[in-house]
Structure formats: structure tokens, C-alpha cells
Amino acid sequence: MSRDGETGATGVDPEQLWLGHLQPRRGRRPAYSREAITAAAVELADAEGLEAVTMRRVAARVGAGVMSLYSYAPDKETLLELMVDHVSGELPTTVAPTGDWRADIKAVAHLQRALMLRHPWLPAALSTRRTPGPHTLAFMERALAALRPTGLDGAARLEVFAQLTAFVVGHVTHEIAQASASQAPGRAAAEARYLAAVAADGHHPELAAALSAPGRPLTPEATFTRFLNRLIDGLGTE
Template sequence: MARTGSAGRPAGVDPELLWQRAERPRRGRPPAYDRAAITAEAVALADAEGLAAVTMRAVAARIGAGTMSLYSYVPNKETLLELMIDQVSGDHRLPSEPSGDWRADLRRFARDQRAIMLRHPWLPAALPARQTLGPNTLAAVEHTLAVLAPVGLDPQARLETFSLLTGFVASHVTYELAQQRAMEADGRTSGELLDAQARYLRSVAAADTYPHLAQALAAPNHDPAAQDVFDRLLDRMINGLTVAP
């Protein structure tokens, strides 16, 4: 038996219906809305208030439509989420061809992906619930596979590499956003929190119980700037992804 969602409508996403069939023209008056405009309002709502705020009722209110009329454009919330994910995936600035330096291209793609997720903080949490790949997401996948073509990985391994890279970026951005929320709740600046953490760890390391930690803390400090931290971790990630020299 098929699952049903709100208003007794079928839940889940039909990728063929969603991506391969254009919105059906209606007889009589032209439609008052379209999926792109509805999706843009849903994205704006999620950006401002979080993913939990995105309901069919709330999106309908933003566009000035009745909730039931929204279902004639988007059959359920799961489909709306797919449209949202793919719309923001279109923010990627994909070059027409890889540069030939696959590591540089992967870095550029991952940095772009991080910037998109920071602009849309709901995106990392939404990705695990994704059920299909829309045209913008497919363009990003195709670009990454082309970048990795000369590396020597088989096609399946290249797909797995794309998933690992995206997973790394989403995980890192999730951590960054959580740290930002913690600082806002604490009322201290990032520098103050880092100083407090450093004092605590130095006192723990001084007890000789954690010699390896003490050694790490004695090493020269790296620049704590968020972009620099991301770039260092990204380089380690990229260098460990493939068997290429």
C-alpha cells in the first residue's frame, strides 16, 4: 500500500514525474504560480526560519495561495524539498570544462559547495533525506566525474568520491553552524571561547596523562580562520580520496 502524506495525498517522490514531465498547461486562465516561484519562496522561508518552518501551509501563505491549491503544483512536502535542494544546487559556478588540475578543480567545487551550504544552513540536514537527483545536481555530479576522469578511478569509484566529498563538506558545515549557534547562545566571541578551551586543554595536558595531546598542543598554532581550517582539512581529504600520485 502506498504511503500517504498530508491531506491523504501520496507521499514520496516520483522522479520521472518530477523531472521528466513538464508542468501540465491548464485550460482556461493561465496558472497563477509556477514551481520555480513556489520553490524560491520555500527556500527563502527555510533560509530565514529553518527547515522545520517549511510546511505546505506556510509556503502557500507566502505566495498568497490556499494550501489546497498548492498541491496542484507540488504534490507533497517531500517533492518540495527535492525542488528546494536542486534549486540551490544551481548556485554552483560550474566551468564548461575541467581545468586539467583535478585537485584544484575539486578544491574549487568543495569551496563553492561550502559557500552554498553556509548561505542555506538547512541544506546539510536536508541532503540525507534526498530521494532523487534533479538537473542542477546532475550537472554538479557530471562536472565532478569529468574532473576525476584522468585520475585512474573506475566510474563507480568516481561516484563514491563525489559522495565522500559532498559528505565531508556537509559534515564540516554542520559543525561550523553548530559552533556558531553555541557561541550565540553563550554570548562570548569565538576568540574568547577558543581561549577558554585552550586554557583547559593546556591544564589537562600538563598532568602527563595525555602525552600525545600535549605534543599536539605544543606544536605551532595554525591560523584558526574558518576558511583556512576548511582548506587544510579539504586538502587532506582530497589527497586521501584517490590512488593518483
């Protein structure tokens, strides 16, 4: 990866990233903290999108020289790892399981969705492999504890958590795209007229039946909850 802020194939060493910084530093006290640099990158992504996050832009935001940032994050891929874990620190991790694993894991999913909506760049950042940092691991512990009453072994619970996270990432990605598309003047009305015409042409009886079914709440929250209920309520135990 070049040092121009472009993301390439990941070469992040998770031991160096998450454990190396715990080693005592020698020499002069650093001028900036890794946390401050990461927070600046998150603010930039929140305001302008993930594409705006380059080492040069982050350096300007914290008032540092570009080269000085490479001792904290040697490339953008490392910075993304730090950003993902930084915002994961917003997720509550000390809530004890209630024993109702379906309700508890649904709560986990709703928290993930809310986090991704606050940081719309997060689904894209999670689309490639990430090594969980300390905040991510803490939330994962909460989810795995919530799944304990299922009787699933540890590996299966990890799979359920991964499946749940993938569902939330996909749903929020679609939700954000739909919200953006709906802002186009007349788009929603045109889509409704088109589907009504297709349903009436006699060639799509299943679609016609679906469109004539009683309406359901179409708010983003209600739609997410319905989809989530289908996913979680359909999970069995091994």
C-alpha cells in the same frame, strides 16, 4: 505523510517529479509556477530554518491557498527535493576542467561549502536520500569531468563525488554548530582553560603534545582547506 507540513518517509517518484512537469499541461494556465513556490520555500528556510517550511507557511508567502499548492508539490518531502535542486542552480557548471584534477575537485568542494553556508538548512536537507534534479546533475557533470584525469571508471568517480559531498555536508554542519556555540559568552575562553588543565595533568601526553605544536590558522576557510587537502591529496587512482 500528512498534509500538515511534517516530513515523513520519502515517497517521491523521481520520474514524476523531474520528468512529469515537462509534459504539456492542458486546461487553464496555472496561477502559480513551481519555480515561484520553490523560491518562496527557500527564502523561508534561509530566514527561519528548515523547520519553518510548511505548506501553510509557503502558501501564505506566495498568497495562495494551501490546497492549491498540492498540485505543484504534494508534500513537504517533494518540496525539499525542489528546494535542493533550486539552490543547486547557483553552482557554476560551465567551467572547463584544467586537467589538474585535484585542484579542480577542490574547487568543486569550495563551491559546495559556500552554497551550504548561504543556505544553512541545506546540509540537513541533504542528509536523506535525494534524487538529483537538473541543476544538481549539471554540477555533478562538472565534478565527474574534473575527475576524468584520475583514470578511475565512472562508478568510482561517482563514489569520489559522493564521498566529497558527504565530507562537505559533515564539515559545514559542524562549522555552523561551532559558530553558534561560540556565540555563548565566555565559552571559548572556558574551553581553552579546560583543555590546558587536562593537558597539564600528566595523563594525556598525546593531547599535550598536540596542543603545544605550532599553531595553524583557525579561520573557518583555512580549517576547511586543510581538511579538504588531506582528503583529496590522499586519494589514489585505481
